[in-house]
Amino acid sequence: MAAQRGQRNGVGDTPPAPTAAEITAPIPRVVAEVPAARERARAIPEAAVARLAVYLRVLSGMQDQGSGTVSSEELAVAAGVNSAKLRKDLSYIGSYGTRGVGYEVAVLIEEIERILGLTRKQSVAVVGIGNLGHALANYGGFPGRGFPVTALFDVDPDLIGVPVGGLPVEHIDDIPTICAEREVSIGVIATPPPAAQTVCDRLVEAGVQCILNFAPVVLQVPDHVEVRKVDLAVELQVLSFHVARRADNAAATNGVAPEFNGKVNGMVVT
């Protein structure tokens, strides 16, 4: 993929394109190129990437139990997806299965690790050593290893220098130098909301290109920086929505007064 049709774009900028839209003529498609690129066609859907990580964990468990091969059906059940999706996902990384038999666990593990870039260790820095930061710093070098935490930062003077999970906490002013020095490739933000953007800016300044953000704020970053967000409040609210929907449905089927009715424009779906 070459351009960013609305993808990266850390911010909601680039609203609509200027009036150059009347030209219904040729769509500036950028596909169909790089006849070479014998390597992995860089076409793995984002959604599939996340699932590959899940498959990897399941496969590791199977390997520990001595399984030599798995069928797509077995692996799919263990990973909580259906087998068609699983096979499609695996097909994005290549054809490593044997028809009539299944996949070799060891081979799949190796290939997925390669695709996910787990063959080289990715150095992680955690910023904000509060409750959550502590939890993250102690997360045993992070699951499956491959993500060594190499730096911890905070502003609290009482914390600076204190070892957490075997690593001393440094001051956030030192983010640029320390992160550059230790070649941190992933920054984890676990600070209070007001500090998040500042911390983010420093991480970017230090050359960190990927950020995992636990702070409930929308970070503004340059296009080349990748951000993923974990938002507790959002998770709970989505669940809350389901509780409410369930309650409404129950009330509806019981013939109870539909107090909340109203908006719907007439879309009927089931």
Added chain:
Amino acid sequence: MAAQRGQRNGVGDTPPAPTAAEITAPIPRVVAEVPAARERARAIPEAAVARLAVYLRVLSGMQDQGSGTVSSEELAVAAGVNSAKLRKDLSYIGSYGTRGVGYEVAVLIEEIERILGLTRKQSVAVVGIGNLGHALANYGGFPGRGFPVTALFDVDPDLIGVPVGGLPVEHIDDIPTICAEREVSIGVIATPPPAAQTVCDRLVEAGVQCILNFAPVVLQVPDHVEVRKVDLAVELQVLSFHVARRADNAAATNGVAPEFNGKVNGMVVT
């Protein structure tokens, strides 16, 4: 029963900026009827629900700063999405805007809260009071309030009875009784992987219908239970994938692919 419906991954989406949930699972409908009757068109897409939660937070911030109205463009930028998507999302909950003007902040807040079911408090139980559980228990009654933590559980004898965040830890054997008694509607699992399924079963037994799972395992639940998963390892691995892809592309541009960032006015040209 095949039962393993995809667990929604509640985590940060990769695209623009924020949002969450890209895995929209198929609706678990087992039976195929539902007289449709006065079906409350709960047609709000899963992805939109997650964003509504984000809009809500942004709107609250605006209200605190005294804003009375917002345009879709302003709100969109603040939430990190584009305005068309924002308007589409809002349209799912009704028509509360004024053409040529925008939306009243207070009205939007109220409507989104109603849709998300935040008008009634949802009681939360946290199971597994380790590092992460501690962090969750102390999360100030959870953001934006509306999610009071009313029970904490663990197996460790040394923890039972100890107050964490003002609430005593109980034994997980008491999950069924205590959760039922305190009408817990959302269970948060922050236990080690091996304990997760057992804990999950007890929560379900207690009547909990929504679960937020931090343990890196695929939970098996009945169809009527909603599970969302937050998986640290997956998040890091997805970021790792992007680091790797970036590296590959960089290498490629030096040899083959003639693709650089040729963006003009949002239109791609090569």
Added chain:
DNA sequence: CCTTGTGAATCCTTTCACAGCA
């Protein structure tokens, strides 16, 4: 003018179903 609300087009994912092969 302005901005909302929304059909229609587009793009991305998932599912189906079967050809292909060990």
Added chain:
DNA sequence: TGCTGTGAAAGGATTCACAAGG
């Protein structure tokens, strides 16, 4: 025979672009 790999169909979600309306 049994299971993988994959075109093609189906389904969602996102974006476009414009009519509706203050």
